Amino acid sequence: MKSTIIKYGTYGFFVGLIIFIIHLTFGKNLSYGTNAIMGYIAICISLSAVVFGLKHYRDKINYGSLTLRRAIIIGTLISIIVSLGIALADFIYTKFINPDWFDNYYKMMRDAGKEDEIVEMTSFTAGLFMLSLVTVIGFVISLISGVILKRK
Structure with missing residues (x-):
């Protein structure tokens, strides 16, 4: 189990x-909307490591058997490793590649009349947000994959 989590977590990372x-x-x-859609696509592609990891574990490690509980545990742990990669990418981008990103985003929100929706963020808090978001999405993917791949 541990080797599967590390292997597929690293791939996804x-x-x-x-x-x-x-x-x-x-x-x-x-646009920010297009970038958001592309971001979610990138997250889903990265989290495909969860599905491949669960299938590998079921077929190669656990003799064709996979319970829902085990799928959720393995999939969530893989998704935590994947989320570290995405959070690191987000941190690197907002801290070093485009440090003006937050200023530009705040300006866009003000121009759109959405000042009440602005939340002050830093590169670190944005990274933590991505870590949480990807982990939650990974949990859902683990749950769905576990139901589909489950065998006793």
Whole structure:
């Protein structure tokens, strides 16, 4: 179980890190809505490591058996590792690649008349938010994958 979590978590970590930095760097001139959609696509691609990890564990490690409980545990732990990669990418982007991102975002929100929706963030808190978001999405993917891949 541990080797599966580390192996597929590492795959997802690097996929998330690379895809997220590429999408943020080359998407600088795109709208925030388009960037958000691309971000969710990058998260889903990275979290595909959960599905592959669960399938590998069921077929190669656990002799064709997988319980829902075990799927949720393994999938969530893989997604935590994946979320570290995406959070690191978000931190690197907002701290070093585009340090004006928050100022530009706040200006866009004010211009759109959404001043009441502005939440002050830093690169660190944005990274923590991404860590939490990706982990929750990973949990949901683990749950769905566990139901689909479950065998006793």
